[in-house]
Amino acid sequence: MTPTTREQANFRDDDEVLVSQFLDKLWLEKGLSENTLKSYRLDLKSFRKWLQTKEGVGFVSVNQETLLRYLSYRLGEGISSRSAARGLSCLRAFYQFLKHRKIVHQNPTDKIDQPRLGRRLPVLLSEKDVEKLINAPDTKTAIGMRDRTMLELIYACGLRVSEITGLTVSQINLRQGVVRTLGKGSKERLVPIGGIALSWVVRYLNEARPNLLIKNLQEDILFPSTRGLPMTRQTFWHRIKRYASETGITTNISPHTLRHAFATHLLNRGADLRVVQLLLGHSDLSTTQIYTHIAKERLKDLHRNHHPRG
Secondary structure, eight states: OOOOHHHHHHHHHHHHHHHHHHHHHHHHHHOOOHHHHHHHHHHHHHHHHHIIIIIOOOGGGOOHHHHHHHHHHHHHTTOOHHHHHHHHHHHHHHHHHHHHTTSOSSOTTTTSOOOOOOOOOOOOOOHHHHHHHHTOSOTTSHHHHHHHHHHHHHHHHTOOHHHHHTOBGGGEETTTTEEEEEOGGGOEEEEEOOHHHHHHHHHHHHHTHHHHOTTOTTOOBSSBOTTSSBOOHHHHHHHHHHHHHHTTOOSOOOHHHHHHHHHHHHHHTTOOHHHHHHHHTOSSHHHHHHHHHHHHHHHHHHHHHHSTTO
């Protein structure tokens, strides 16, 4: 039976409340990052829209068959298996939350297996390509010096894009040469900056940043946009893509590529895996171990290409 307009409005409002409560719980208890919570909200919004238009029901009326139809629909839309797996993980956690609250009696995902995905290897830039990318911005301009300093810091400290764009002046200790940053789950870590990157930070603070803050002199953000406001992750991503294109780097890179390069190049030069884990802010060593595979593959390539019997 098709629900009335009033019934649709009611379950739509109730569903929105449940989503907000679920995300609040994840934020409070698990400390998930803002980006992860945003992805979960989008996953649940997509699911709710499909339920309303295709099934005429809300979250609490879903059974296993309904869920399988939705997953089939999503795969038919052409989403990647990785996105489908993340969406299923989100729904599994959401219905576990509803079951715990006694809003539903069964979790409809209980008998649906999570797809096993091979771990993707990060895109790797050589040290030579990193140098080309970092040298690309025109440091005669305030924007170019800002971008150069951001690239230096990401590579020197292994920062995530959300960490670099959200960095404040107060998080940089010039005297000690460290950056204090909040990673995933609001976990704080101190990372050494290194002499070259530190010199660019000092120069940027003295020569370029004041010109970017003309309209907003009280802003504490370290790397403001041309309007004196925090730069978005998307804006920085596009700028890196442009610099890569200008320097002839054909690898499909992102700001995270420099973080990968930071870890891999450290390991290539003999750094201890657990030290790299601490610098990256990984809670699980297995997350860091993927870089050892990258480093080994790189060494194999070097041997194959340069050894007389390779």
